[in-house]
Amino acid sequence: MSASPRIGDPVNRVDGEAKVTGSARYAADHFPPGLLYGWIVGSPLARGRVTGIDEAAARAVPGVVEVISHRNRRQLPRCDRSYEDEAAASGSPFRPLYDDEVLFSGQPVALVVAQTLEAARDAASLLQVGYESASHDTDFERAMAEPFPPKSPREVEPGPRHRGNPDQALAHSPVRHAATYRHPAQHHNPMEMHAATVVWEPGDRLTVYDKTQGTQNVQSYLARIFGLDEDDVRVRSEFVGGAFGSGLRPQYHVFLAALAAIMLQRSVRVGMTRQQMFTHVYRPPAVQSVALGAGADGSLNAIINDATHTTSRFERYTQTIVDWALMHYKCPNARGTYRLASVDTCTPGDMRAPGAATGVNLFEIAMDELAYAAKVDPVHLRRVNHTDKDAMHGRPFTSKALREALQAGAERFGWAARSAPPRSMREGTELVGWGMATGVWEAPFEQTAARARLAADGTLEVACAMTDIGTGTATVMAQVAGDTLGVPLDRIRVRLGDSDLPEAPVEGGSCGAASAGAAVHLACLTVGAQLHQVAAGMAPSPIGDAAFDDVVFGAGHMMVGTGPARRVSLVDLVRASGREWIEAEQVARPDPGESADKGSKAKNTHSAVFVEVRIDEELPIVRVTRVVIAVAAGRIINPKTARSQVIGGAVMAIGMALHEETVMDHRFGRFMTHNFADYHIPVNADIPEIDVIFVNEPDADVSPLGVKGVGEIGVVGTAAAVVNAIYHATGRRVRSLPVTVDKLI
Structure with missing residues (x-):
C-alpha cells in the first residue's frame, strides 16, 4: 500500500485532474430535464423608477415561457431581515424585482424565461421598459464633501484607534511626511461568471447549483425569502471557478433563478454575462490621507491615518482600512x-x-516616502519600527516572524546590492527600480464541523459543507485526513460544497485551511479512537495494551513502534468491528473570545515583499521583472497549493498597481469599463516568476493545527512594493493607483 500523505508535503491537488480534463461541473454545467433559461434585463438608469413594461414583442418570440417583473412575481416578504445573509452589510439589503424603484445602474428589472438561452436573450432585447429618471450622484469626490445625514451618520465609530497626542508629536518630529493616496473601484473578474441552476421538484423542493462561497448561507437566504423549510433547499457548489469575495453574499442571479423555478414549477438556470458581472459587488474606491512623523533614524513618533470609501445609499458597507497601520508599527502617538x-x-x-x-x-x-525623507533604507525603516504586539490594542501576537521574513526576502532578492538614489540603476535604455513593502492580514479560525467515515474496503471519506473557491480546500482536507489516520491519498474521498454536509462558515478571509482542517483532524482522531477500541478488544490484541496516545497511523495501518508484529490494517479493524464503516462527526470551535479581532492575543499573518521593475526611459511602460515574497503564516499544510495562493494574490496586486480600474461615467451613473477590452487585468506576459518563501513559524495558539491562511496575504503590500519600485526607477512618485503610462510621462 502506498504511503499516506503528511502535513507539509507538496502533494498535487486532489481535484486537479477533474479540472484540467473538464469533468468538473460548475454551476452552469448541470442540465436537468426540461431546463429553462433566464435572461436578466437590467436598468440603464442609476436612479429612478419603472413606469411600465411592454412585454408583447418579447412574449411573441418562439420558446418564451414567461416574463417576470415586480408586477407579476410571487409574493415576497416585506421585512428587510428576510433578505439578510451571513455576510450582509447593515442597512436594507437589495431585494430584486421587489417594486418599481431603481437603485443602481444594471439593477435587474425583469427576467425573461425561455426554452433556450438564445430565445431568452432575443426576447430580452425586445422588452420595452419605461422609466422615470431621478437625480443621481455617483461622484465619490463630491460625495465625500457632503454633510453626513444627522439621523444615519456615515462616520464609523473609531473605537481604540487613538493613542498619545499625534498632532503634537507630528509637529515636533524632525522628519515629516504627509500625502493623500487614492485607490479606484475594482471589480471581481473570476474565470467562472456567476450562475445558478435551480432544479425544481414537486412541493417546492429545490436543489440549487450555485457559484457561491457559502452553500449554507445561500440555503438559509432562499428558505427565508420563499418561505421554505431549509431541509427543502439543498445548495451545492462542489467546484468554484474563482470567487475572491464576489460569492460571499448570495447574488441576485440565484434569487431570480429560484423565483422563476418556484413560479413556473420548472428547473431554471440564470447566469450573468461578463458585463453583468459589473453590476454587483466591487472593491470600493478609497482616499487615504497619511501623515507621519519620525526621528532622524526613521523611528515613528506620530501616525495620522484617515480613510474614506464609498457605500451604496441602501446599505452601510464597511471595511477595516485604517486599523492596519496603527497595529502594524510601533508608534506612541497614533x-x-x-x-x-x-x-x-x-x-x-x-x-x-x-x-x-x-x-x-x-x-x-x-x-516608503518616509524612508526617503529620513534618508534610511526602507528595510531598516521597517525593522526600527517593528512591534511584537498589536500596537493598537496592546495584545501580543500569537506569532510574528516578520523580522525573519524581511531577512529571508532581502537575501533572496539581493537587496544589499541596491543603489539607494532614484534613477541610479539602469540597464541599457531601461531604468531599473527596486521596491519593497510589508504586509499583514488576519489569521481567522471559524467554527466548522466535519465528518470522517472509514469503510470496510479501506476508503476514507471526509465531508464538510465548506466550499473550495480555488484555494485547495479539498486537498487540505484530504491531506489532513491522510496524515491523521494514515490513509493513502488515493483512498481518500472528499465531499464538500454541499449544504447537506456538516456545518461550515462562508469560505472567506483565509479561514478555510485552518477551520476545515481542524474539523477534519478532530473527526479523524475520533475515528482513530474508535479503531483503537476495536483493536484493544481483539483477542489477542494486535497492539497489546498500548494506549491510544501510543499508537501511530501510517500506510493504512495502526502501529505500535516500528516492528511488523504490533500492527494491524485499518481494513481488518473495520471488519472486526462488525460494521460497514466507522464514522464520527466533530465540531472545531475557537476558544470563546479568541477570534482574530478579539481576545488576549492578536492572530495575523505577515509578509515582506521585494519587487524589481524595468521601465523604458522614453516610453515609460512598466515591466515587473522579479518578485520575492517571504510569508510568515504559521504551519503550512501544503507548500505547493499555498505557494499557488500567494502567487495568485501577487498577480492580483500587480493588477491593482498597474492595470485595474473601474471607470464610472457620472452622467449616467454607469460603470463603463465592463469587459476585458476596457477593464485591464494582468496576462501571462505581465507576470514574471514569483519566488515565494515560507518562513518557519510554529504557532500553537492561532488554531488547533497551527495553521494560518495564505489566500489573501499575497495581495497585501505587493501593490505598494511595485509602486515603490517605480519611484526608485524613475524618481516620480505616483499616489493614485493604477500607475499607468500617462502618470509617468
Missing part, C-alpha cells in the same frame, strides 16, 4: 479616522483581502 460616502451604485463588497488590500498598500507607499 490616530485613525474612517468614514463612508454614499453614492448611487450597488453595494460594494469584499474583494481579496478587503480593507487591507487598500489600507496597507496605500500606507506602505507612505512608509
